[in-house]
Amino acid sequence: MYRIGELAQRYQVKTDTLRFYDKQGLLTPLSRSASGYRIYTESDADRLRFILIAKETGFSLNDIAELLSIELDKANWACADVKAVVDSKLDNLTAKIAQLSNFKNALQRLSDACCGGPESAAHCSILENLESTEAAIRFEKRSH
Amino acid sequence: MYRIGELAQRYQVKTDTLRFYDKQGLLTPLSRSASGYRIYTESDADRLRFILIAKETGFSLNDIAELLSIELDKANWACADVKAVVDSKLDNLTAKIAQLSNFKNALQRLSDACCGGPESAAHCSILENLESTEAAIRFEKRSH
DNA sequence: CTTGACCTTGGATTAGACTCAAAGGTTATA
DNA sequence: TATAACCTTTGAGTCTAATCCAAGGTCAAG
Known part of the structure; x- marks a missing residue:
């Protein structure tokens, strides 16, 4: 369980970037604290790692979103x-x-x-x- | 010998784009007509083809310029x-x-x-x- | 009770690569 | 010789992608 600042520091991105990814649906933490803070899990961290690597590989955030949308609710996909x-x-x-x-x-x-x-x-x-x-x-x- | 419009149509780019490439030093026609029109040769066409392909391959115009600068005055390079x-x-x-x-x-x-x-x-x-x-x-x- | 991390909304920035506008000069053709 | 289609320049505007920042407010830890 990380707060946005911790995750950001761990992966050397800005908190703004994480909020942006949230807004874009790329990386939406499952839950918020009572006071509304984003709470990231280890699996969110995995997801972020994936995003960063895919980005480096040359995928746009849109491409990545498409790939990750599979992960999000696999059960509903054939x-x-x-x-x-x-x-x-x-x-x-x-x-x-x-x-x-x-x-x-x-x-x-x-x-x-x-x-x-x-x-x-x-x-x-x-x-x-x-x-x-x-x-x-x-x-x-x-x-x- | 082509005028800008002919070359543009041949390669499906805008004349504006060719002028832009000229300004950037990517594709500068050797000569101008008496009235100042850009006059492109067949070798300029080759160059343009190269630019378009390199661009598609993912090179930035800067990269391409660097590669092409070699061509421009080979004799002065070691x-x-x-x-x-x-x-x-x-x-x-x-x-x-x-x-x-x-x-x-x-x-x-x-x-x-x-x-x-x-x-x-x-x-x-x-x-x-x-x-x-x-x-x-x-x-x-x-x-x- | 202060200070720093967090929240939101909304707008600014950056880079790269065009793309257009304005004001005018040139050329081909009817 | 007119007139449309072409060309010139300078300078500004556009577009997308991906952040980045600011203002104004809430929350948590020492």
Whole structure:
């Protein structure tokens, strides 16, 4: 059982942020004290940890809310619905990873092409090395 | 040789956006017409294509500018400098991909755990399935 | 009984990336 | 030669996401 300030300090966020997450339905403590103070449990802490990590991974708060809405009342979801939501996020992630990998490969080619010495970089062309990437991405898009 | 409107239409961006990219130094046409119109070449088009793709891949305009600054006057860069810039971006990408993959694995586990039928989703726990991911991410961070 | 943590509501801020307005000059075509 | 569609500049406005702050009030611990 933590009060807002304790939880905030533990995870290095502002109390304002926690109140904001509450308002957004991302992290609503189960109960309040008699005087209205938010009371966070260990499972709220888990949830917060998840939020912070997901955020760092690049999910927006909206995405995260969608993912967490499953957790909130699992019993009222059908297994198939959960699978659908999750699989959709999975597709996004897969596409994103592919895109990043393409870009990474292109940069890798560029890096490899550079000798790394004090010589002029006249032959290090980003645009040149990225061409095949672009083609790959364009192809991928058509296939969706 | 395109005028701003032609290039804009070709890549489905606003002319305003192209002027903005010009102002930001991201895409500055080599020359102007006698009357001051921006004149874009095919290589500017390549550059724009690169910008659009990089943007979609999640790079900020600042990142992109940094990458493209190499192209602009390659001759004045040492090979080693190019390598340094590029390798830094590569590191970012590698980390990002790892993070996304972790998350993806966790979601995959969740999806697998869901039977996908009309049954209650009481046992589909995102938080549960993400625990190992969190551990992995935390570990990764410490090692930097 | 003071001080600091908490509460609420409502508005301000920040960053990034545009997007528009105003006032005018240019070019293609009927 | 008119007129629409294009272009120029400067400077300001918009939008979203995610906070962050302020004012005015309540609560808890020493």
